[in-house]
Amino acid sequence: MSALVCVARIGAAHGVRGAVKLWTFTEDPFAIRRYGPLLSKDGKRQFEVASAREAKDHLVATFKGVTTRDEAERLNGIELYVPREKLPATDEGEYYYTDLIGLAAVTTDGEPLGRVVAIQNFGAGDIIEIAPPKGPTLLLPFSNAVVPEVNIAGGRVVIALPQEIEGEDEGEVPPPGRPGLVRKAHGSRDP
Template identity: 80%
Template sequence: MAPPICVARIGAAHGVRGAVKLWTFTEDPLAVQGYGPLMTKDGARQFEIAGVREAKDHLVATFKGVATRNDAEKLNGIELYVPREKLPATDDDEYYHADLIGLAAVNATDEPLGRVIAIHNFGAGDIIEIAPPKGATLLLPFTNAVVPTVDLAGGRVVIELPQEIEGEEPTLT
């Protein structure tokens, strides 16, 4: 069975009636309300969205059974998951972050570079983070030029490294 996928994280309480800030990790932030009950990673707790509205850069949500600010404050930081099968299928060049985490990273000649440990987006596009066997992690743009091949079945991504990263000195003119 596929591990559940994190679709949101509960933030700080909002107001006095049990609402919380909700940070979603879905393409359409409001899609989070269509997945049914959301759960913690271990499945021990479930949360059903009673209401949701858009705010500046997050959602404001209420959950069934959470009626006071005190109750809402206890939820801060909880990540919310759904079973993989509840998510829509991806297009050919689309991937869920969870599908990429743990894949082997290799260069164009199939030499190992490390493992994919995260995908980040700080506002200027996706960044893939590779942990080599030794040394600091590599942060590279997740573009077709840098990551020309994602082979989910083979469990690997091919990384085209710039010369500076592969150890060759850059040429200055």
């Protein structure tokens, strides 16, 4: 089975007939209905969307076989996945997070930095997390300036390490997720 990509997360029960709040991570929230059965992270459970309607900042959805509030409450917090090959192709300069995880990270001079272990987004933009062989992980903006090259086929990303971050004392490491450090310049996205 190919890599699984998280496309939604089930929230609290909604009403008494088995509906749930559903947060989708897809460009089109209703795309989750086109992917076929959705899987739990371990791939052992399948969920099929029976109905979905738009709410304020999420969908209200029902799943086949879930008809009571108690059943819906037991689903709260489950992340829903689809196999990577079911997702649409990306445009140039766009990447699914799962495609980047595990790539080697090298400097612009070709020196190894480590491996990409995660792509984070705390609201200010995407952050690439790189685990070096020793020491703490690096959290860097996933921008064209810092990540000038992504070569998925070649298994690597090139990192232009920032020399100085404005407003920081020399040698001081900025806190992760600090607004203003990250901008979404690559157009990366989850499905």
